[in-house]
Amino acid sequence: MSGRLTECFATLKENNRKALIPYITAGDSNPTITVPLMHRMVESGVDIIELGIPFSDPMADGPTIQLACERALEHHTSLHDVIDMVSEFRKTNTTTPIVLMGYLNPVEAFGYEEFAKAAKECGIDGLLTVDLPPEESTQLVDVLKKYEIDPIFLLSPTTTEERIDKIVHAGSGYLYYVSLKGVTGSSALNVDEVASNVAKINKHTTLPVGVGFGIKDAESASAVAAVSDGVIVGSAIVKIIENNPDDTDTILDQIGALLSSMREAMDK
């Protein structure tokens, strides 16, 4: 599959480190900020970037990501634009894996084959479509695999062992474990429960498991890193943009500082 994702996790493992994976919505709060922000996040020590495809109806997301989508859509940020942003990013960074994350309809409107081809050309490494369970994914996954793009799937606290088995075989790159019942931006992270569920998943696969939902500071990042292969941070970052939509410097500085503190805590 994608060389970059596999290599990234292999290197981390060699060095006994865990992946720090931030999520931002492309085009939030405006399209010009996205690429500089991606570079700043890399400088702050992240390993992989999840770049959100804005969608009008983000059903699995809480208010923070919903508003991020709305801000991006005010600027009409389309999937074409997201692909252009990755091309721009790749001019100076050819190593950090990029995973697009969003809902199926923009990808379907683009066309599966057309999307996969364009994504491969611009250096996108994975795709996570929140509303596409493996049962419905055969046609898209076949196309993604043809272009060596990793299909990333979600697992949740309610996923049965039977489904875990199905999901780990459908996905590649890494698995995204949703740490709690609820939408993005919820609180109430239970690290013990995460630990036991990640252990359950590990019995079915050798794929790395990243954990997202409910991680908002260095402390929670470090706690989750201790029991998984990676920490995914979304709403906590997006909240900084929400609070300073017109202030690029503050956005870059505060997000940089948050991620640096997480990196430091995770590496201790």
Place this chain on the structure above:
Amino acid sequence: MSTVRTETVNGRKNSQIKNDLNDHDLSNVDLSTIDWDNLADENGHFGIYGGCFASETLMEAIQELDEAYNSLKDDPEFQANYDNDLRNYVGRPSPLYHAERWSKQLGGAQIYLKREDLNHTGAHKINNTIGQALLAKHMGKPRIIAETGAGQHGVATATIAARLGLECVVYMGEVDVERQAPNVYRMKLLGAEVRPVSSGSKTLKDALNEAMRDWVTNVDNTFYCIGTVAGPHPYPSMVRNFQTIIGREAKEQCLEQTGRLPDALIACIGGGSNAIGLFHEFLPDLDVAIYGVEAAGHGLETGEHAAPLSMAKPGVLHGNRMYLMADKDGQVVEPHSISAGLDYPGVGPEHCLLKDLGRTHAVAVTDDEAMEAFHSLTRIEGIIPALESSHALAYAMKLAPTMDKDKTIIINLSGRGDKDINTVAALEGIKL
């Protein structure tokens, strides 16, 4: 890659209906070979439409629902409870009424109204909420949530929740809360909590998004009662099955009153539950012409409408693939209709397949045409129809005059118009 359906019922095969995005042309299918009761495969695919496009956080709850419904749908005790409620609580069967004076005025086919407006709570919606609430109770879920547009589904859910002693939360777009104020108050009287939704277009689709978010968060104790024949499998099939009582009664009543099958059926389509409820029983009767009437809003050419079957391409939203109003980037477009119950950018997957098969005709009428029909039926027959149902009536005003006087049309009068009098008065510049 193509997944060809091979299930066989009564010796018939629906293998011509393919689930392949690259190859789903159905124009050459021989309709006489179709098994209409089993258009969907076991995973709810109506050709390329339908399916279960839900986030992993919901999959377990959806599968639990699917299993519970499958174990109960043919259970005699469950069916007896349901039938008993329809008869003694809802007041079924609803009459099939020959609107003689209106038929005469239109000067063509004889028009029969299937009076779902006479049901308890004033619309067809209760047929479905009773079924789902009985299921919720059986599954031991103490809390039931719903989305609503016009408020009819919300009222029907709040009603049955009151009767079964279930906690009830209804999500409703802010715009709809305003234009359907009487229904909001009814829900509150019934003990439901109405949560206004301020995201997106503040209408039905956003209420659905918010209900899904609630479900994801409270999945252990909550049953999501969807009001239409859309959403992730098994909702489209389950809701249809709870609504097909409309068509079964109508067929029997029509045979009794006219001695033969109708020549045409007309129903309005938002998500499509009242329409599929009437249509389904008649699908094998290929001589019966079937018209689904969408909301053309300000006119199809203006783009301000709620007519995905007429105007849109397939897309994925709210757990299923369907004809979906979206822009070239796949962003969902805000629909427009004077009628809150039709103000939805998608349409149930079975309707999408029926249209592609050419079994049903997708037509549309404007806000103005629906208003004209609203007044016409009210003045000529003494029946105030819901603005949703007025769309079906408006199409009948076009179709009936083109047919002979000995032909018959059944219209699903899906709801009563009491809830709409504020909207209508405001349009006429009258303050109530």
